Amino acid sequence: MVQQLLGEIFARGMRDPRIGLVTITGVKMSPDLREARVYWTVHGDPEVRKHTARGLENARGYLRHEIGFDLKLRVTPDLHFTYDEAIDRGERIEQLIRQVHDEDKGR
Numbered sequence: 001m002v003q004q005l006l007g008e009i010f011a012r013g014m015r016d017p018r019i020g021l022v023t024i025t026g027v028k029m030s031p032d033l034r035e036a037r038v039y040w041t042v043h044g045d046p047e048v049r050k051h052t053a054r055g056l057e058n059a060r061g062y063l064r065h066e067i068g069f070d071l072k073l074r075v076t077p078d079l080h081f082t083y084d085e086a087i088d089r090g091e092r093i094e095q096l097i098r099q100v101h102d103e104d105k106g107r
Helices: 002-012 046-058 060-071 086-105
Strands: 022-029 035-042 078-083
Touching: 002 022, 002 035, 002 060, 035 046, 035 086, 046 060, 046 078, 060 078
Parallel strands: 035 078
Antiparallel strands: 022 035
């Protein structure tokens, strides 16, 4: 539910220009529902990622408020943003496979 709501908030757009096309790839809630680890990714180089991370940290209070308002929870979870490196790893694996394939074609 939190993942879907954050996705909708980002789709509407944020005022902070550092937060661009962020994709929320997952949310893990603590057992007591007081904390949410939010996994995200963004297209771009490491500099874009760094600026986006700063923007997300800056927007934590606003995002937490929106979640609490929309979900009407007794306790609104504290948000912790973590960059999801799975897509980067997948792209690196794909690049290595292409490289091996190209080397095999050259033989």
